[in-house]
Amino acid sequence: MHPVITTVLQRLGLGLLTLFLVSIIIFSSIAFLPGDFGEFVLGQNALPETVAAFRRELGLDEPTWLRYIKWVTAVLQGDLGTSFSGRASSGANESRTVVELIAPRLWNTLFLAGVTAIVAVPLSLFLGITAALKRNSLYDRSVNAVTLTTISFPEFFIAYLLIVFLAGYFPTLSTVNDGTEFGERLFKIALPALTMTLVIVAHMMRMTRASIINLLASPYVEMAQLKGVSRSKVILKHVLPNAWAPIATVIAFNLAYLVVGVVVVEVVFVYPGIGQLMVDSVSARDIPVAQACALIFASTYILLNLLADVIGIVTNPRLLHPR
Amino acid sequence: MNTDTEQRGEKGDILLDMRDVRIDGFSDERWHHIIKGVDLTLKRGEVLGLIGESGAGKSTLGKAAMGYAQPGCKIKSGSIMFDGMDLMAATEAEKRELWGSRIAYVAQSAAASFNPAHRLLDQTIEATVGHNVNTDEDARRDAVELYDSLSLPEPNTIGERYPHQVSGGQLQRIMTAMAMSPRPDLIIFDEPTTALDVTTQVEVLLAMRNIVERFNTAAIYITHDLAVVAQMADRIKVLRYGEEIEDADTNSMLTAPKEDYTKSLWSVRALEKPESPSDDIVLDIKNIDAAYGRSVKVLKDVSIKVPRGRTVAIVGESGSGKSTTARVVTGLLPPMSGSIEFNGDVLPAELKDRSKDQLRRIQMIYQMADTAMNPKQTVGEIIGRPLDFYHELSGPDRDKRVSELLRLIELDDSFIDRLPSELSGGQKQRICIARALAAEPEVIICDEVTSALDQIVQEGILKLLLRLQKELGITYLFITHDIAVVTAISDEIVVMFQGEVVEQGLKSEILQPPYPDYTKLLLSSVPEMDPNWLDNFVDARD
Structure with a gap:
């Protein structure tokens, strides 16, 4: 088998192993959360028998390891379970499945992340490459200073600044629902997308700049110059093909942040994303939803990093064309 | 298509004329003069050898002949005329048109100077096609012919490979093919064989000389190795500290x-x-027997006897297992099998099992004195450390011993408070020798200790090592690939090849015929200071 396929399969296996370990961590950390769901829902005055019956109904009376196995087996079959919320002390059961709850929220988050990425990734690549080419120029210094400033503020502060200055042009509440038109959706998420762009551009741009500068100093770039290859061709043909691995790693890291780390921005703009859902479900002790959210976050991280690894591997001629 | 005889001008015309060239370089926060007013003239078809120690400015001058100043350098003044064109006044675009079509450059490290992401053939013809000197198809066909005339194996397919898939000597020849591909008027060879083993170097030299002669290309050949330049050049210019010493x-x-x-x-x-x-x-x-990890054995049944107070030189190409042998002796790499006896007692295989006294008796000096010293420690601390560790000296006793050791290596007390960054390459290596001596060892393993030094500095270090051996009776295990160093310092020679000892014996025995095949190749490949040496080498081989 080609060594690249072997390596990619190895990485995939490692990713799955990581996901498995993460599932154990997620499950046990939620199991260690203080407080009891039964008491929380039924109130402090509930009779111990009622609480016990309620717990039995939800399967919370079983030992932890058994619950973990049941959960994992169900997840492997595509069943993320049923939300606890919607159950009332009255006994009425209006609970929905976790998939039903998460799907629209996840879609919203992915939409926001996608729009941000489409703007932020090319922007930071462009800024990074141009800054590297004009190293130590005024342009380079300004780009560095501005991006460093934006990354140094907490996201919510940038969000509020944008609201202060751009409230007249863009909506400050990003309330969307299933029926919102695409164009209107874009318009409504302009400010959160801009906030997150400002946060992630600095990291990606600086990493791109650093790897390009590193490669510009390599003997083969000088060789290309001394062969009379034009400036733009030197960058496109001789520098970039060797720069993808580090750039892909930092892009993957930031894309993962777009999915996983946006909860603060979602709260500021009241955007119905998956981050809010997770926070709500944790405070409501809605174990199945919280677990599912955590699992989705973990998978996003693992998947994106896996992708970056694979890009690093397939752009490395030493691995692609072994001796 | 160019033919072998086609020329853009008559042989004997002046191709390159540099007058009073001055170049400054920026380092340590200030500008230094690198080239201080050098003249250089080159006729069509002539090969000029540019020679000097490192820091003499030969590489900077070579690149300036193309009108190029590397980052951190600038050509301050002077005139550079290439075939009637003023390179000092030329724009970047005009120079780019010249580079890779009429002037080509061959770099020192071929391995680093090829882009790892592209196939060799694509890189060979990049400039030729990019400057419209030749069509893509013809350039490819011509490149294969060049590969063939440079005696590269499988000339038809080697260009399809990536740089990491061929050896260093092959890469250097492919780079020569790359330079020759547009049939330039001038090629700058910038130390093209310095990174190669002697046996590889001779093949590359031969290939380069033949092709330069065949196309009657003018060349500037930069090197620090006199014997090499004697083979290549019609004329030699000696540089020192950015100034011309002699040209003849x-x-x-x-x-x-x-x-x-x-x-x-x-x-x-x-x-x-x-x-x-x-x-x-x-x-x-x-x-x-030894191996790194579970990979193939790098040492196979190696046995070496080292007599007391003598120098045993281990010679061989890179990859022959010389340094691995040193690592096994010092205990850094426990062998798979076999043993090491020191004064008749078996040494524990692993470093951690050896007693302090056993450690003290075997010391090591490395090739890169730079990286072998802590840059934040003063010379006094560096030499004082083993005194403290092995002999528990402190205070005035230690200071006294440090000054003694400094005198022993022909330096004085003024060095005690200096940092390694304030020393020259030769002084750094002397400090490393003093540090080894501080332990009062019986055996010192010297791993290519003079390879990174210039010839004159090399001589000083070798003389010092010889004097120390005479005075203190120290035994050296001297690892080197340089036969000149071997004759200078050794009593006995061990020849290694691919992890095995080919031959061991007294210097006079090894350096006299009859030789085993490999020793013969190794010895005959060392260039001599005779301009006809390369021709004789070829005659003897054929």
Whole structure:
């Protein structure tokens, strides 16, 4: 088998192993959360028998390891379970499945992340490459200073600044629902997308700049110059093909942040994303939803990093064309 | 398509004329003069050897001949005329048009100078096609012919490979093909064989010389190795500290150098130590097999006897297992099998099992003195550390011993408070020698200790090592690939090849025929200061 396929399969296996370990961590950390769901829902005055019956109904009376196995087996079959919320002390059961709850929220988050990425990734690549080419120029210094400033503020502060200055042009509440038109959706998420762009551009741009500068100093770039290859061709043909691995790693890291780390921005703009859902479900002790959210976050991280690894591997001629 | 004889001008016309060129370089926060007013003229079809120690500015001058100043340098003044074109006044675009079509460059490290992401053939013809010197199809066909005439294996398919898939010597030849592909008027060879083993170097030299002769290309050949330049150049220019020392025909330069500095360059290779046999074995390496990790064995049944107070030189190409042998002796790499006896006792295989006294008796000096010293420690601390560790000296006793050691290596007390960054390359290596001596060892392993140094500095270090051996009776295990160093310092020679000992014996035995095949190849590949040496080498081989 080609060594690249072997390596990619190895990485995939490692990713799955990581996901498995993460599932154990997620499950046990939620199991260690203080407080009891039964008491929380039924109130402090509930009779111990009622609480016990309620717990039995939800399967919370079983030992932890058994619950973990049941959960994992169900997840492997595509069943993320049923939300606890919607159950009332009255006994009425209006609970929905976790998939039903998460799907629209996840879609919203992915939409926001996608729009941000489409703007932020090319922007930071462009800024990074141009800054590297004009190293130590005024342009380079300004780009560095501005991006460093934006990354140094907490996201919510940038969000509020944008609201202060751009409230007249863009909506400050990003309330969307299933029926919102695409164009209107874009318009409504302009400010959160801009906030997150400002946060992630600095990291990606600086990493791109650093790897390009590193490669510009390599003997083969000088060789290309001394062969009379034009400036733009030197960058496109001789520098970039060797720069993808580090750039892909930092892009993957930031894309993962777009999915996983946006909860603060979602709260500021009241955007119905998956981050809010997770926070709500944790405070409501809605174990199945919280677990599912955590699992989705973990998978996003693992998947994106896996992708970056694979890009690093397939752009490395030493691995692609072994001796 | 160019033919072998086609020329853009007559042979003997002046192709390149540099007058009073001054170049400054920026380092340590200020500008330094690198080239201080050098003239250089080159006729069509002529090969000029540019020679000097590192820091002499030969590489900077070579690149300036293309009108190029590397980052951190600028050409301050002077005139550079290439075939009637003023390179000082030329724009970047005009120079780019010249580079890779009429002037080509061959870099020192071929491995680093090829882009790892592209196939060799694509890189070979990039400039030729990019400058519209030739069509893509013709350039490819021509490149294959060039590969063939440079004696590259499988010339039809080698270009399809990536740089990491071929050896260093092959890469250097492919780079020559790349330079030759547009049939330039001038090629700058910037130390093209310095990174190669002698046996590979001779093949590359031959290939380069033949192709330069065949196409009657003018060349500037930059090197620090006199014997190499003697083979390549019609004329030699000696540089020192950015100034010209001497410029003359190769023959008259070799037979009658005028300047003292030039003569001193020539004399380095005259150093020779009379051998003296001994049967008193201090270090006995017995049947060592070793490997890194679970990979293939890098040492196969290696046995070496090292007599007390003598120098045993281990020679061989890179990858022959010389340094691995040193790592096994020091305990850094426990062998798979075999043993090491020191003064008749078996040494524990692993470093951590050896007693402090056993450690003290075997010391090591490395090739890169730079990286072998803590840059934040002063010379006094560096030399004082083993005094403290092995001899528990402190306070005035330690200071006294440090000054003694400094005098021993021909330096004085003024060095005590200096940092390694304030020392020259030769001084750094002396400090490393003093640090090894501080332990009062019986055996010192010297791993390519002079390889990174210039010839004159090399001579100083070798003389110091010889004097220390005479005075203190130290035994050296001397690892090197340089045969000149071997004749200078050794009593016995061990020849290694692919992890095995090919031959061991007294210097006079090894360096006299009859030789085993490999020793013969190794010895005959070392260039000599005779301009006809390369021709004789070819005659002898054929």
